[in-house]
Amino acid sequence: MKPAPFDYHAPTTAEEAVALLAELGDTAKLIAGGQSLVPMLALRLAVFEHLVDLGRVENLRGIERVGDSLRVGATTTQSAVERSEVAADAVPLLARATPLIGHVQIRNRGTVGGSLAHADAAAEYPAVALALDAEMEVLSPTGRRTVASPDFFTGLWSTAVGDDELLTAVRFPVWSGRCGFAIREFARRHGDFAIAGAAVAVELDGDDRVRRGTIALFGLGPSAQRSDPAEAALGGAAVDDVDADELGQVAVASLDSVPSDLHGSSAYRRRVGAAMVADAWRAASEEARHG
Amino acid sequence: MTPATAGLDGAAGRYTGSRVHRVEDPRLLRGRGTFVDDVVRPRMLHACFVRSPFARARLGAVDATEALALPGVHAVFTAADLNPGVHEAWYTSMGKDVPDTPRPPLAEGEARFVGDPVALVVASDRYVAEDAVELVDVDYDPLPALVDYHDGPQADALVHERYAGNVAGSLGAPCPDDLAAVFASAAHDVSVTIHQQAYAPVPLETRGIIVEWSGEELTVWAATQAPHEVRMFLARLLGVAEHQVRVIMRDTGGAFGQKVLPMREDMCVALAARLLPAPVKWIEDRRENLMAAGMSRHEHGDLRMGFDGDGRVVGAYIDHTQDVGAYPTPWPVGTAAAVGMLFPGPYRVPRAGFRTTSVFSNTSGRTAYRGPWQFESVAREVLLDIAARRMGIDPAEVRRRNLLRRDELPCTNPNGMPYSDISPAETFEQALAMLDYDAFRRQQAEAREHGRHLGVGTCTYVEPTTTGMAYYGTEGATIRIEPTGTVNVYVSGGSTGNSLETAVVQLTADALGVDLADVRTVQGDTAVTPFGAGTGGSRSGSMLAGAVAETAGVLRERIVAIAAHLLEASPDDIELGESRAQVRGTPAAAVPLAKIADVAYFAPAKLPDGVPAGLEASGRHHARNPMIWANATHVCTCEVDVTTGAVRLLRYIVSEDCGPMINPSVVEGQIAGGTVQGIGGALFEHLAYDEDGNPLTTTFMDYLLPTATEVPAIEYGHVETPGPGPGGFKGVGEGGAIGAPPAVVNAVADALAPFGVEITRLPLTPATIVELIEGAR
Amino acid sequence: MGEIEIELRVNEAVTRSTVPPRLTLADFLRERCGLTGTHLGCEHGVCGACTVLLDGDAVRSCLVFAVQADGHDVTTIEGLDGPDGSLSPVQQAFRDHHGLQCGFCTPGFVVTAEAFLRDNPDPTDDQIREAVSGNLCRCTGYQGILAALRAAADAVET
Numbered sequence A: 001m002k003p004a005p006f007d008y009h010a011p012t013t014a015e016e017a018v019a020l021l022a023e024l025g026d027t028a029k030l031i032a033g034g035q036s037l038v039p040m041l042a043l044r045l046a047v048f049e050h051l052v053d054l055g056r057v058e059n060l061r062g063i064e065r066v067g068d069s070l071r072v073g074a075t076t077t078q079s080a081v082e083r084s085e086v087a088a089d090a091v092p093l094l095a096r097a098t099p100l101i102g103h104v105q106i107r108n109r110g111t112v113g114g115s116l117a118h119a120d121a122a123a124e125y126p127a128v129a130l131a132l133d134a135e136m137e138v139l140s141p142t143g144r145r146t147v148a149s150p151d152f153f154t155g156l157w158s159t160a161v162g163d164d165e166l167l168t169a170v171r172f173p174v175w176s177g178r179c180g181f182a183i184r185e186f187a188r189r190h191g192d193f194a195i196a197g198a199a200v201a202v203e204l205d206g207d208d209r210v211r212r213g214t215i216a217l218f219g220l221g222p223s224a225q226r227s228d229p230a231e232a233a234l235g236g237a238a239v240d241d242v243d244a245d246e247l248g249q250v251a252v253a254s255l256d257s258v259p260s261d262l263h264g265s266s267a268y269r270r271r272v273g274a275a276m277v278a279d280a281w282r283a284a285s286e287e288a289r290h291g
Numbered sequence B: 001m002t003p004a005t006a007g008l009d010g011a012a013g014r015y016t017g018s019r020v021h022r023v024e025d026p027r028l029l030r031g032r033g034t035f036v037d038d039v040v041r042p043r044m045l046h047a048c049f050v051r052s053p054f055a056r057a058r059l060g061a062v063d064a065t066e067a068l069a070l071p072g073v074h075a076v077f078t079a080a081d082l083n084p085g086v087h088e089a090w091y092t093s094m095g096k097d098v099p100d101t102p103r104p105p106l107a108e109g110e111a112r113f114v115g116d117p118v119a120l121v122v123a124s125d126r127y128v129a130e131d132a133v134e135l136v137d138v139d140y141d142p143l144p145a146l147v148d149y150h151d152g153p154q155a156d157a158l159v160h161e162r163y164a165g166n167v168a169g170s171l172g173a174p175c176p177d178d179l180a181a182v183f184a185s186a187a188h189d190v191s192v193t194i195h196q197q198a199y200a201p202v203p204l205e206t207r208g209i210i211v212e213w214s215g216e217e218l219t220v221w222a223a224t225q226a227p228h229e230v231r232m233f234l235a236r237l238l239g240v241a242e243h244q245v246r247v248i249m250r251d252t253g254g255a256f257g258q259k260v261l262p263m264r265e266d267m268c269v270a271l272a273a274r275l276l277p278a279p280v281k282w283i284e285d286r287r288e289n290l291m292a293a294g295m296s297r298h299e300h301g302d303l304r305m306g307f308d309g310d311g312r313v314v315g316a317y318i319d320h321t322q323d324v325g326a327y328p329t330p331w332p333v334g335t336a337a338a339v340g341m342l343f344p345g346p347y348r349v350p351r352a353g354f355r356t357t358s359v360f361s362n363t364s365g366r367t368a369y370r371g372p373w374q375f376e377s378v379a380r381e382v383l384l385d386i387a388a389r390r391m392g393i394d395p396a397e398v399r400r401r402n403l404l405r406r407d408e409l410p411c412t413n414p415n416g417m418p419y420s421d422i423s424p425a426e427t428f429e430q431a432l433a434m435l436d437y438d439a440f441r442r443q444q445a446e447a448r449e450h451g452r453h454l455g456v457g458t459c460t461y462v463e464p465t466t467t468g469m470a471y472y473g474t475e476g477a478t479i480r481i482e483p484t485g486t487v488n489v490y491v492s493g494g495s496t497g498n499s500l501e502t503a504v505v506q507l508t509a510d511a512l513g514v515d516l517a518d519v520r521t522v523q524g525d526t527a528v529t530p531f532g533a534g535t536g537g538s539r540s541g542s543m544l545a546g547a548v549a550e551t552a553g554v555l556r557e558r559i560v561a562i563a564a565h566l567l568e569a570s571p572d573d574i575e576l577g578e579s580r581a582q583v584r585g586t587p588a589a590a591v592p593l594a595k596i597a598d599v600a601y602f603a604p605a606k607l608p609d610g611v612p613a614g615l616e617a618s619g620r621h622h623a624r625n626p627m628i629w630a631n632a633t634h635v636c637t638c639e640v641d642v643t644t645g646a647v648r649l650l651r652y653i654v655s656e657d658c659g660p661m662i663n664p665s666v667v668e669g670q671i672a673g674g675t676v677q678g679i680g681g682a683l684f685e686h687l688a689y690d691e692d693g694n695p696l697t698t699t700f701m702d703y704l705l706p707t708a709t710e711v712p713a714i715e716y717g718h719v720e721t722p723g724p725g726p727g728g729f730k731g732v733g734e735g736g737a738i739g740a741p742p743a744v745v746n747a748v749a750d751a752l753a754p755f756g757v758e759i760t761r762l763p764l765t766p767a768t769i770v771e772l773i774e775g776a777r
Numbered sequence C: 001m002g003e004i005e006i007e008l009r010v011n012e013a014v015t016r017s018t019v020p021p022r023l024t025l026a027d028f029l030r031e032r033c034g035l036t037g038t039h040l041g042c043e044h045g046v047c048g049a050c051t052v053l054l055d056g057d058a059v060r061s062c063l064v065f066a067v068q069a070d071g072h073d074v075t076t077i078e079g080l081d082g083p084d085g086s087l088s089p090v091q092q093a094f095r096d097h098h099g100l101q102c103g104f105c106t107p108g109f110v111v112t113a114e115a116f117l118r119d120n121p122d123p124t125d126d127q128i129r130e131a132v133s134g135n136l137c138r139c140t141g142y143q144g145i146l147a148a149l150r151a152a153a154d155a156v157e158t
C-alpha cells in the first residue's frame, strides 16, 4: 500500500502556493496535515503528479481573537485548537468538537483548513462552521475573497475553493449574551467518523426565548448542512415550549439524501440524527439558561 | 486489571506458576524484535500480487509488457510460469489422504474471488512493484458469481466445476427418526436457525515471507505459527529434501490461526524464488489481508433441542452449514465435524446428532481461527437462552439443571466426545458468584423501571486442547547446559504472542533447579531446534512442558550423578536448586552447576563411570491422550441504548479451568485477548461483501476492531482441575474467542427481552439492534 | 520524479538522505535508518503501530512523507530506552503488567503513552483509554496495556 510517485513542492508563502497551483493545474493537490489525503494516496484512490505542501507556508498557522471573531489559520492543527484557551473561551463549540475528531495522533497533524476543505460529510468542523456562520478566507491567484459557510460547502467532498485556490483562514463569530453550545455524535467506535451528529448553538433573550438558534447536521447528507425546518421551529420560541425529541424529528424529517451503508441504513441514520439533535439541544439550551 | 508481575527475575525458586517477567519483552519493548519485514537480505527483491477485481471471471491473456518496461521491475510471473513448479501441495497436519480442496498458486483459467492472485510482480522495492501491478493488463471476462453460500446448492454458478452444488463435503447425518420422535414428544421442542457473519483473525502484523534459494538450500523467513510445517510444506512443494529447507522466525505479530499454514501467496513466492537470482520478500498489506488472507466464522445452524417439563434437555440436533469461500486452508470439512460433536457442550444431553456441510462461494477462503469450531457454543448457548425464555425459566436456572456435575465425570457425550477432568458446574457457579447474579437481576429490574435496559448473558463451554493425534502427537526439546553452566533450551516454538519463550524458560529452570536468569531459549529456526508442530489447537503449554520434562529429566540424572561423585555422596541425597547441587541438609557440601559443567566438558576423566561427557540432551514428549479438556464460563453484562442501538459492556467475567497455570499473567492475557476478539465478533467485526462479491471492509476504517474505549475490564476466576498430561497443564489459547460471542449476544438479548426480541443473527451492530426492536414493536 | 535531499534529527542524531517524495516517514525510518521498531499494521492511518514523535508530538509515520519531516526532530521507539538498554518507566510498566504479547503493536503504544503521560501526568482511567484509542492491539484485549499506563502514571505522580 504505497502511494504513486509525485513531485513535491514546499512553498513558503501563500502566494507562492497559489501560483504553483495555477501553474500545475489539476495534476496538483495541496497537502496540509495529510490525515485525509495520505490514506487516499496510499490506497491509490487518488493520484496526483504534484503535491504542494502547506507545512512550510508562513502566516497560515495560529489562533487569534480579532474583534468579534476568532480567526484560525488554515494550517493550525486540531491539537492546537484543543489546547487553545482563547479558542475554548471565544468559541466553545469549536473547542468541544475537536476531541471528537479521530485520535490524538490524527489531531496532532490534521488541520482546521484541511478538515474544512476536505469537507467529509461526517466531519465535525464543517458542522461547527455552519452552526456558527463562520466565514472562510480564500486566496486565489487573483486575490482574496471571503466565503460564507453556507456557500462554502457545495456537496460531497466539494467546496467553493477552486483548484487554484487556497483556504487561508476561517473566522468564527464570537457569540455573546446568554448562549449555549453543544455537539453530539454517534459513532461505531470512539474516534470513528460519525454515523450521525448535530451541532447546536443557541442564544436566549432575557425571557428565555430563542433569539438565535442554529442546528447543523453531519453524517446525514452529502455534506454537513443546516436544518432550516428545525431552526424555524426554534425561532422566537420559549425554551420550555421546545420539545427536544420533536425538534430532533423535525430536523431529520425532510432530509432527502441520507447516506446508507454497512454501518446503517438512511432510516437508521435519521433516527440517530434526531436523537443527537435532541441531546445537543437539551445541553445547549440548558447552558444558555444557566450558564 | 492484571496484578503487577512479581519482579522474580534472577531470584531462585519455583518459577512455574508465578507471574515471572516475560523474556520476550525487553527486545519487543525497545523496538528490537525481528519480525519478517525487519529482515533484509543482500540484493533482496520485493513482490506484489496482481489480484482479480472480479468475484468470478474467465482469465484471458496477461500482458506484462508495460510493467516489465518500468525501471526496477525484474519479473512478472503468471500461472503458466509458477504453477507447473508445484510438486505436492498438502499440509502435514491434515495428511495427504484427505479429499483436499484445490490450491493452485496463481489463479488458473478462472479467478474465483475479488483478491484472487492472478500474477506476481517482482521489483527492486515495494513502491515500484505496486506501480508495476497497475501496468499489468489482464483480460478478464466476468462471470456470474456465487457470493452468498446459502445459495450454493441451488446456484447455477459453480465455484469449482468438479464440486456439484458447490458442496466441498458433508459429514454426519440428517436428524434420525428416533431423535425426531424425542423432540416431537418433548414438553418443549425448540427450533431456531442461528447465523454468524464472516470475520477474521486479523493479526496486527499481516502475512509475510522471504525466500532465498542458493541453488542447494532454501532459506525462508516467515511470519508463522509453525516453522516446521512451513519447512515440510515448501520442501514438498518444490520437490527438494526437507533438510535442504531452513525456516526462520523470531517474532510473529500475532497469528490466531491465520499463520498456521502456508497459503497460496507463500507458494507463489517460494516458486518464484527458484526462478529469481536473488532473495524475494513479500509483505502483505492490510487491504490484501482483509481481502485475501481468509475468512472465518461464516456459518449457520438449524438447531433443535428438546426439553422436558422441568427444562432438562432430552435431545439436541444441529444441521450446520459453513461458508468455505473459494480456496479454504486447510481442507475444511473435517474440522467442521467438531462443531457437531461439541454441540452438546458441558450439558447432560442424552441424545444428539449432527450434520455439517461445507459450501464454496466466490469469496475469500476459510482459514483456521482461534477455536475454529466455536459455532457449537454460539449455537448452543444462544439457543439455550431462547429456550429458557420460551419456557419461562431463568437462563441461569436452565443451565444449572443441565450442567454436568463432577460426580458424573468422566463421561462421553452423545456425539462421542470423551469428557474428563472438567468442571463446568464449578466455573459456572464461580462466575455467577463473582457477578452476584441475583443482585444483578434486582438492579436490572430497577433499571427497567427507569427505562434503562440492562442484560446479562453467559456461555459455558468445554474445549478439547492439545490433540494427541498424528502430526500433533509429539514435541521435542533439546537442552544444552553450556560449559559455564548457563542453559540453552531449544524448541520449535517461536514468539507469536503466546509467551512460549517465557514458559519454556520457566519450566526448564524449575526442571533443572537453575536460576531463571541462567536459562535462555532458542526457538523458531528449523536448522537448530527439534521438530515441533507449532502453535495450534491450544497445545503448546502442555506439549512443551512434556518436552522440557522429558529432556531435563535425562540431564538432571546426569547432573546428580556427577555431583554425587564430586561430593562423594549418594545420588539419592543430592538436591538441585539455585543453579547448584548440594547434599540434602548440608549446604556446605555443594557444587555449582558451573563446576559440574566444567567437569562434564573439560575433565571427562573425572566423571563417574557410565556418565557420558557433556551436558546436552534431546527428548521428545509423546502425548498419551487424544486430547486434554479445558472449560470455562463467560458472564457479561451490558446496557443497550434503545434509541441508537449502542451496546455498552458493563462487567465481563471469565471463570476458567486450564488446570495449573504455568504463568497466570500469560493465561489471563490469552483469555483477555481471545475474549476481546469474541466481543469484536459479536458487536463490531464483519468481513462483508456486496451482492456482486466486492469486499466492503478492506481497510481498518471499515473493518472495525475493538479499541481500548470499547472493551470492559475483564475479571478472572480460576478453577483448577489438573488434566491428564504433563504438569496437569491444559490449553488456554483459544477459549476466550469461543466463549465471548455467545455471552455478549445473550446479554444483549436479555436486555431486549422485554421487547420480545429474539436474536438469531450476528453481528449485533447498533443498526441491527434498532431494527430488531422496531421489528418486535 | 526528482529525489529530494533532506536532513532531520532521528533519535538525536542528524541524518541526511536523498529520498523520493513519496517515501513515507515510516519507510524512511525502517529502510533508510534501519529503525525497524516502527511497525506498519495498516499504512492508512488507523492502527497506530507506526506512531513516532515528530517534534515531540505523537503522529502516524505512515501518514507523513519523509520530505515533510525535513528539518524536524523524530523520536522512535529505539530512542526511548536508556543508552545501556535499560527500559524507560513506561516500557517497564508494560513489562510489569503484561502489556504486550506479540509485541507488534507495542512500539506504537509505548510512544503514544510516553507523549500522553508527559502531557497528562495525572490522567483519569477514561483519559487513559481515550489516549490509546487510536492504537489497535489484537493480542492483549488492552487489559495489560491499560494497567501499564495506570501504573506508569501513578509512578510519575508519587
Ligand SMILES: Cc1cc2nc3c(=O)[nH]c(=O)nc-3n(C[C@H](O)[C@H](O)[C@H](O)COP(=O)(O)OP(=O)(O)OC[C@H]3O[C@@H](n4cnc5c(N)ncnc54)[C@H](O)[C@@H]3O)c2cc1C
Binding pocket: A029, A030, A031, A032, A033, A034, A035, A036, A037, A038, A039, A054, A074, A075, A100, A101, A102, A103, A106, A109, A110, A111, A112, A113, A114, A115, A117, A118, A120, A122, A123, A124, A125, A161, A165, A166, A167, A168, A191, A192, A193, A194, C044, C045, C046
Ligand atoms: C483514523 C482517522 C480518523 C479520523 N477521524 C476523523 C473524525 O472523526 N472527524 C474528522 O473530521 N476527521 C477525521 N479524520 C480526518 C482528519 O481530521 C483530517 O485531518 C482532516 O479531514 C483533513 O485535514 P488535513 O490537514 O489532514 O488535510 P489533508 O489530508 O492534508 O488534505 C485534505 C484535503 O483538503 C485539501 N486542503 C487541505 N488544506 C487546504 C487548504 N488550506 N486550502 C485548500 N485545500 C486544502 C487537500 O488538498 C486535500 O484535498 C480522521 C483521519 C484518520 C486517518
Ligand code: FES
Binding pocket: C039, C040, C041, C042, C043, C044, C045, C046, C047, C048, C049, C050, C051, C060, C061, C062, C063
Ligand atoms: S501503519 Fe500507520 S496507522 Fe497503521
Ligand code: FES
Binding pocket: B204, B253, B254, B497, C099, C100, C101, C102, C103, C104, C105, C106, C136, C137, C138, C139, C140
Ligand atoms: S501485542 Fe500483539 S498486537 Fe498488541
